[in-house]
Amino acid sequence: MSKITLNGCLDLHIHCHPDVKERSVNDISMAQYCIDSGMRGFLIKSHDWSTHDRASIAKTLFPECEIFGSLCMNLSHGPRVNPFAVSQAVKTWGNSCRCVWLPTRESAFDMKRNYAKHPGIPVVDAYGNVLPEVIKTMEICAEADIILASGHSSNEETVALAQAAKEVGLRKFVVTHATSDPWMLSLDTLKKCFALGAYVEHAYVALIWGPETPFPHYKPCSIERILEYIAVCPERTFLTSDLGTAGLPAPHDGMAAFMNLLYTYGISTKSIDHMTKTVPAMLMNLKEQTTRQEQTT
Numbered sequence: 001m002s003k004i005t006l007n008g009c010l011d012l013h014i015h016c017h018p019d020v021k022e023r024s025v026n027d028i029s030m031a032q033y034c035i036d037s038g039m040r041g042f043l044i045k046s047h048d049w050s051t052h053d054r055a056s057i058a059k060t061l062f063p064e065c066e067i068f069g070s071l072c073m074n075l076s077h078g079p080r081v082n083p084f085a086v087s088q089a090v091k092t093w094g095n096s097c098r099c100v101w102l103p104t105r106e107s108a109f110d111m112k113r114n115y116a117k118h119p120g121i122p123v124v125d126a127y128g129n130v131l132p133e134v135i136k137t138m139e140i141c142a143e144a145d146i147i148l149a150s151g152h153s154s155n156e157e158t159v160a161l162a163q164a165a166k167e168v169g170l171r172k173f174v175v176t177h178a179t180s181d182p183w184m185l186s187l188d189t190l191k192k193c194f195a196l197g198a199y200v201e202h203a204y205v206a207l208i209w210g211p212e213t214p215f216p217h218y219k220p221c222s223i224e225r226i227l228e229y230i231a232v233c234p235e236r237t238f239l240t241s242d243l244g245t246a247g248l249p250a251p252h253d254g255m256a257a258f259m260n261l262l263y264t265y266g267i268s269t270k271s272i273d274h275m276t277k278t279v280p281a282m283l284m285n286l287k288e289q290t291t292r293q294e295q296t297t
Helices: 027-037 052-061 083-091 108-113 132-144 155-168 187-195 223-232 251-264 269-283
Strands: 010-015 041-045 066-072 097-101 147-149 173-175 199-203 237-240
Touching: 010 199, 010 237, 010 251, 010 269, 027 041, 027 052, 027 251, 041 052, 041 097, 052 066, 066 083, 083 097, 083 132, 097 132, 132 147, 132 155, 155 173, 155 187, 187 199, 187 223, 199 223, 223 251, 237 251, 237 269, 251 269
Parallel strands: 010 041, 041 066, 066 097, 097 147, 147 173, 173 199, 199 237
Antiparallel strands: none
16 A cells, blocks of 8 residues: 555646647646645646646646646747747746756757767856856846756766856756756765755656557666665655656656655655655745644554
8 A cells, every 4th residue: 555645746847738749648638646645736748839838827727726837848839948938938827937947859969969960058158157148048047046957967067067056146946857867966966966955857758668668769767876875865865756658657757756766775755755845835936734634554
């Protein structure tokens, strides 16, 4: 019998329909899953489209579920990081844009790694300095008090971004995919990012992708490595599923499996609460709920 419930948890990395790739859930079905499973809410991510407007509509249908959207700085929004798109997103009715992702699958790092002809969308210059448009985006996110996430950046870029975020006064700089191949941080990079005030995400999908999955070329991470990385700074760590891809578990099932796996490996319910409730609630500007994780006997 499950030891850990989903009651009150928030998943800040879910892919939903409508999207350009096949997804296992849509915004409406995900909201219903949250209500049925006791989850507090979720944040929708698309590599190509803004999702904050969709989130606002879904929230009107499911007011008891916290539903947030985001904006991802890929080529759909231009060949460079686009501060104007970000400024408009944070002004949109509903106040649902709670995260801006720096470039992901069209990042300079990913394009180079995949030998693409397109150079990708840069976040730093040839000398490793964070670009002015990225700094401006950080300033917009800082003023709105929302997340700026590292996206698919290299280790070196991530440290530079974390340093710039600290200088700008951005409270919610998030390192995405800290234990997900091929963007996995080195332990040294992880420590540098924590020292600069970053928050760090660990996604369940990193444990289960690989051969015979929709992501056959990605190497799965071990639970031991995730545990090692969590131990460095658990107070600034949070868990997500990064699910929604057709052919993989539904996001809420993946989150439940992740939480229970950590519990099996000795992580306390208090720590799991912190990584699935307290930190995500703070990042979403929500008040922390007073109820604790339920245990069954």
